Amino acid sequence: MKTTIQTQFFVYYLFLSVIPLLALSYYSYASIKTNAEQELVNTISFDVRQSQSSLDNLYTRFQKYTDIISNSTTFYNSVISIASDIQTGNMQQAIYTGAMNLDPQIKSLFATDDDIAAALVVIDGRPVYSYKDFISINNHFDQNPIIANTINTPNMHWFSSQSNPFGLFDGEYTVITKNVYDIMGYNPKESLCQFIILVRQQRITDILNSHLRLADSMVSVMDDSHTIIASNMDGTAASSARFRDITNRIPSGRSGQDTQYIGRYLVLQSFSNVSSWHIIQLSPSRLVTKASSSIILFTVVLIISLLLVMFLFSYFISKEIILPIKRLAHAMKKVGEKNIVISIAKHSRNEIGEIINGFNQMVRRIDNLFKLTIEIEGQKRKSEIDMLKYQINPHFLYNTINSIRFSAMNHQDEVTAGMLVTLSRLLRNTLSHSDLAIQLQQEIQNIDDYIQLQQLRYNNLLHVEYRIDDQTRFLYVPHMILQPIVENAILHGLSQKLNSGEYAGIVISSQLTDNFIHVISVYDNGIGIPNAMLERILEQDASTIVSDSLHIGLVNIHKRIRLQYGEPYGIELESAEGLYANVRIVLPVLKHIDDTVPISFEQLEKNYT
Template identity: 30%
Template sequence: MRWECFKQWVSTRKLNQKVKYLFLVIICIYLIVFLFMYTFVIRRNMFDYMMTSNMNTLVSIGSNLNGEFNNISQMSQLLMGEPSVRNYLKSPKIEKDNYNPEVLGALRNMMINIQYVSSIYLIRTDGNYIDASNSITYFHTEYLSDSEWIKDIYLKSGGYIVRVNAGGAFEYFSGRPMISMMRAVYDIDSQKRIGILIINLSEDILNESYQEVLDNGKHYAYYDENGQMLSKNEQVDEISRINITTQDYEQISVGGFFKEKVVSYYHVPNTPLRIAGIETLSLTKFVSKEILLFILFIILLTFISLSVLGFFIAHYITAPIQRLARSMSSVKNGWLQRVSLKTSKDEIGDLKDSYNNMLIEINRLIDELVENEKQTHRAEFEILQEQIKPHFLYNTLDTIAFLSLEREKEEVYSAIETLGSFYRKFLSKGSKQITLEEEIEIVKDYCKLQKLRYGDIFEDLYEIDESLKQIKIPKLILQPLVENSLYHGIRLKGEKGIIKITAYADEANLHIVVYDSGIGMSKSKIEALMTESNTKSFGFKGIIKRIRYYYGMEDIYDIQSEEGIFTEIDLKLPL
């Protein structure tokens, strides 16, 4: 139902409106196809590529950070190999506030050689320690008696562990986080534990690990094992709202359709650190500027082509058709004038020429129709005029007057009634068509009137199928033929004759046959019946022309005749 309503709505639109709607639909389809391609092909490929790239980037950043830790670990081994450091740790007893310039110098040299180091603590097994620091650092020494804290360090058997703020044992006065590398120190000779080395690194080591991979749209941050942010790029707020889980790697998407971002985080191996990254999904990162410019050029070229096509259709098709339609509108007012509009020699020009030729033909047909109508009316008028000529009426009245003197009054009354009935049916209240039964009654009245005048010179017979009597036929097509049979057939033969009317039907036609036993006709006379020079056959040509015009066909009669014997006219009227 809706489709039918839509088709009806489209059919009522003007041509220029249909063209505008068509271009609008093409543009909408163009945009839909572009969005579909972007959503389900380009965007998906970009998203998959970006997720893989982000994972590789985060793994690379984690590897860089572990590389820095390994470098610092190797340099710390050099520190532990210093004789002054070993002697300090192995001494059986040392004063709590003992100042050892050699050990302190070794610690400061290490701080100078290693970037990011903020403080170094060398702790003996008895709890005494010596430190070097370039910032205010608090050391909560009670952790030295915490077995769990000590156990994590000893389990590495000389290897280092990484903790944030040394697991809570250290903190900066500024409150900033620190990354602590802690390891147990063993005697080279006895392989006994002789102390703990703690190297505290500033958060700059974290920020520096991802500086090489930063670009437009990429930002990173580090978190500790509790999900607390340690460092971040200050430009992005979304990264601070990441919900870090215990998984080693995870990726999620945030933002809207055209502002979509991929958030990833990765657990740096052998550390409590997790690095998180956020990257904006951007077409320019995956497609070169040259390709983007080419795509934009194709889109622009498409719109220009559509615009040029629309201008061409409007200028060379819709506008000429509209002008042609306005020129043709005069037909509505009855003016069948040819269109004089100047058009190009194309289909529209052919349409104008065909329209003008059609008007010429219509005008010719109208003239022909008017002329046929005039001839029909003229023929009807001639028949009517012939029947109301004074001599016909006078002869009939003279016959009735003679009857009034010689015959009974009933016969006179019957003759007058027949005359009145004849003219009443003859006129038929101006109708152009009457039933077959009414036409036969006119013939009977006419024959009855003629018998009053000529006596028993002829006999009229009728063989009419009852089922055909109510068929409509043109008025006054039989009486003139009967009159011809009487005047040009029966009377000229000089003996009593027969006039017989027969009506029957076949599959296609109603046949009305007028037969007379008069003098008949030769073939030449039959052929001359419809010629212009023939004036003897009263009304025959007018009857045939009227019938042909009425039914719109030529083959409507046959004539059979034999000289001195009979004439038979068969009218073939289409059912």
């Protein structure tokens, strides 16, 4: 039997160990792989933002140049003079003015900027000044698309990948144009000239490639209209079509994701903060996943090593657990034979030791439960015997009271006769009621009979007010739960005011709280409960209280509710010494006489001990 258990345990433990180990290994591999890929994506995103920042600096620098030229009084006056010379046909004077007035200013502006390949000032389609290259004023650019498309727009415009622009410059350039308006003349909306800057296309492409981490990536700078400002693509139709297909699937606007996978590409976007440009980089997803391929080998080796360790550990631990389990099985067999005094020695602090400790606690609690059950049964028999006695005694009382009432009526003492009727009804409802619970309206009737008897004693000086919620009238409450509290309120709380003729009032209220708590309150404006007594009054044992009926009544009711319904039900006390006392009876909502509230064994044990 030992070998069978040990073998089974070994197989089960090994099986249960391998599955979580494989799952954990796979999760670790996936997490490390994902983190590695995410780290690479974050790095690439950072590189794209760096490229965007470099382009923003370039854009801001050229914006600054055009703003300086546009707002220069010297430039403005020179352009006005050159335009006048052109209108009069004095071309030589126009060239001279451009050379003498424009050249020093533009050269000082571009002296330290190596990115600028050339610059032009164009008036009425004629190049009146050229920087770095001489261009004849006799050239006409009126029909040039760059001039024609920007002649009436105030913004700075970029035209990328312009081959041999204006037919005068060899190679590919990015052309930047800016209109200068007659802001000091009579027509501020009239364009005086166009200021044109040429930058070699390779310079912008170098900015894109300088931060490119994956060599096969395609990077383009685009504006809001999806016009390509710059790109590192080879210009073939296939690459352009592939790029357009991917970019058309990217959500438009700046609210789109900066990083996402579309098809077989990782798409990264970076939007400019100074222009309408944004960079889009397409990197093949295989290049991203390739970076984490070295993790696979490490994970496989780790899994094999852990499996070997778990195999050896499973064999060792199976031997260590068998003996305590056999002891536990033997003890459980003894308990099944009604031997509940048995206990197992605890030799270890591992989980088996905790199981043995739990088993010992369970045996002790079963023993306590047997003893508690015997005690409860004994109390139940005693209660049944007392009930039989109470059923005999009331008949004698009823007959005696009726005899006294007939005697009072014969002597025409109607007050005494009426009070005897009230007393008889109160005793009948109190002593002859065999149920543990009655409806609240019946309990209120009993209290009303009791108060009528007290009114006779105090000459109707007692003021009683009922505030009973209609939803609670037919709910069931423990029988005779209000009478001891109302009696305490009259005899202890209000006796001084009743004897002195002061206003003495009691308010009895009932309401529902949260639809599952029934709260009955008995409030009086008497002397209250001393503060020192208020906190510990309900914690006392009624059997130890001899002379203080106030304590006995409250403690008995509180214990009775706790025994019958458990926590959080019972009595809650609120009082201000010398001003008032308020006894709140917290009960479950019982709509039928057979309704019960389940009580745990721990609560039952606590209530009886």
